[in-house]
Amino acid sequence: MSLAAAAEKPQTQSSQALDIILSNIDMAADDEGPICQDTGMPTFVVHTPVGVNQIRIRRAILEATAQATRLGKLRPNSVDSLTGKNSGNNLGEETPVVHFEQWEEDEIEVKLILKGGGCENKNIQYSVPCDLDHLGRADRNLEGVRKCILHAVWQAQGQGCSPGAVGVCIGSDRAHGYELAKGQLFRTLDDVNPNATLAQLEAQIMEEANRLGVGAMGFGGKSSLIGCKIVAANRLPASFFVSVAYDCWAFRRLGVRLDAESGAITKWLYRDPSRPVERMARGEGFPLTGREVILTAPLTEAQVRALKVGDVVLIDGEMYTGRDNVHAYLMKNAPPVDLAGAVLYHCGPVMLEEKGVWKVKAAGPTTSIREEPYQADVIRRYGVRAVIGKGGMGAKTLAALQECGAVYLNGIGGAAQYYARAVEEVLGVELMEFGIPEAMWHLRVKGFAAIVTMDAHGNSLHADVERETGEALAALQKA
Numbered sequence: 294m295s296l297a298a299a300a301e302k303p304q305t306q307s308s309q310a311l312d313i314i315l316s317n318i319d320m321a322a323d324d325e326g327p328i329c330q331d332t333g334m335p336t337f338v339v340h341t342p343v344g345v346n347q348i349r350i351r352r353a354i355l356e357a358t359a360q361a362t363r364l365g366k367l368r369p370n371s372v373d374s375l376t377g378k379n380s381g382n383n384l385g386e387e388t389p390v391v392h393f394e395q396w397e398e399d400e401i402e403v404k405l406i407l408k409g410g411g412c413e414n415k416n417i418q419y420s421v422p423c424d425l426d427h428l429g430r431a432d433r434n435l436e437g438v439r440k441c442i443l444h445a446v447w448q449a450q451g452q453g454c455s456p457g458a459v460g461v462c463i464g465s466d467r468a469h470g471y472e473l474a475k476g477q478l479f480r481t482l483d484d485v486n487p488n489a490t491l492a493q494l495e496a497q498i499m500e501e502a503n504r505l506g507v508g509a510m511g512f513g514g515k516s517s518l519i520g521c522k523i524v525a526a527n528r529l530p531a532s533f534f535v536s537v538a539y540d541c542w543a544f545r546r547l548g549v550r551l552d553a554e555s556g557a558i559t560k561w562l563y564r565d566p567s568r569p570v571e572r573m574a575r576g577e578g579f580p581l582t583g584r585e586v587i588l589t590a591p592l593t594e595a596q597v598r599a600l601k602v603g604d605v606v607l608i609d610g611e612m613y614t615g616r617d618n619v620h621a622y623l624m625k626n627a628p629p630v631d632l633a634g635a636v637l638y639h640c641g642p643v644m645l646e647e648k649g650v651w652k653v654k655a656a657g658p659t660t661s662i663r664e665e666p667y668q669a670d671v672i673r674r675y676g677v678r679a680v681i682g683k684g685g686m687g688a689k690t691l692a693a694l695q696e697c698g699a700v701y702l703n704g705i706g707g708a709a710q711y712y713a714r715a716v717e718e719v720l721g722v723e724l725m726e727f728g729i730p731e732a733m734w735h736l737r738v739k740g741f742a743a744i745v746t747m748d749a750h751g752n753s754l755h756a757d758v759e760r761e762t763g764e765a766l767a768a769l770q771k772a
């Protein structure tokens with residue numbers, strides 16, 4: 294991330310986003326708190342020598358997962374797909390995900406990846422031959438694979454919290470292809486693929502994807518991809534899949550090697566305990582220019598109509614969180630609070646109750662596009678003046694912003710510690726039956742920084758960047 298930040302043009306929106314991300318990383322390290330509020334689907338890959346009791350290891354993993362959730366290190370993320378009920382402790386049917394493999398080494402190896410929903414939703418699988426936006430036909434050859442991977446980076450835009458990393462599997466079947474693609478995300482970013490053909494393709498994708506101009510958070514810029522790792526697997530003659538697992542900048546992996554007899558840690562993976570923690574921030578986090586617009590919520594129509602795409606705002610006052618369940622609820626029920634002039638924050642925070650008082654442990658924005666089917670109605674019906682999220686929204690919401698006098702503010706995805714510190718007080722909570730991440734939290738904030746990316750005049754930075762990067766993609770095709 295330091296390299297990504299150094300490559301970005303100073304004073305741009307992407308560069309500002311990276312500054313916040315770097316500060317957020319420092320804050321998470323200082324507090325040993327979640328680097329992002331979405332702590333993902335905990336996925337463990339365990340290798341054991343023959344004879345090791347895997348049932349005991351699974352039990353230990355479940356206990357550790359529940360304990361980490363109790364301590365506020367993991368957000369309760371396990372939701373019953375039939376009832377919608379959150380188990381509250383990250384345990385449930387098939388969660389956490391645990392894969393066991395035997396191997397011929399003497400030690401046990403446990404690796405963990407935490408990949409959140411924003412980037413998980415941007416995974417994509419291609420069945421080639423296929424036609425791709427801006428790139429034309431992708432055939433069953435390496436050139437076709439190259440097109441698929443570039444398309445995967447392009448389609449993610451900022452919704453997966455770019456700059457991201459992609460794990461890719463060429464071949465296999467649909468299910469195993471995705472598994473192998475995700476497995477590539479366990480490689481270190483600076484390793485070199487032992488297969489020379491794939492090593493060359495990885496290098497080519499890194500170079501070309503960083504010319505697309507997606508930039509941090511999809512704001513437009515030079516840093517779009519921090520890693521590309523590819524594996525090839527045999528396939529059926531009739532099938533040719535290219536599976537792409539997209540991971541965000543947070544890119545959380547950790548692993549240990551264990552003595553199989555004593556269980557003692559013999560080595561850490563992805564972490565060198567002898568290396569001091571390096572500070573990431575280049576300055577004070579969000580370099581203020583004095584041109585920021587201070588907004589005190591609730592907001593008036595005139596305040597909002599005065600804003601335009603590119604403005605940086607600092608919000609003081611009250612806001613409400615609301616994401617998938619809240620939006621679905623508001624389609625059929627009146628809001629439990631008055632949303633006239635309100636700031637609605639797409640966020641599923643990590644919260645911890647300490648002595649009867651709720652504390653925010655992590656509170657970055659979630660991917661807004663999921664609320665596109667609801668957002669315009671919510672704005673029209675209830676008078677919401679500002680929506681904060683990440684990745685932008687679509688044409689329906691843009692039309693409602695213009696019609697009603699409202700704005701979309703892009704927070705910095707994953708900057709959960711940075712935003713948690715902007716919360717002065719938790720004023721209350723509604724709809725707690727949806728579980729902690731989905732409840733409607735009433736917060737008082739101070740200096741909450743965000744960028745206007747969709748304004749009340751019909752302008753959308755997201756639409757502009759998507760169009761410009763589409764043209765860049767087409768240019769790569771011609772080159």
Ligand code: SF4
Pocket residue numbers: 329330331332333408409410411412413452453454541542543657658659660706707708
């Ligand atoms: S950084 Fe973004 S994509 Fe990654 S887990 Fe957090 S919110 Fe999701």
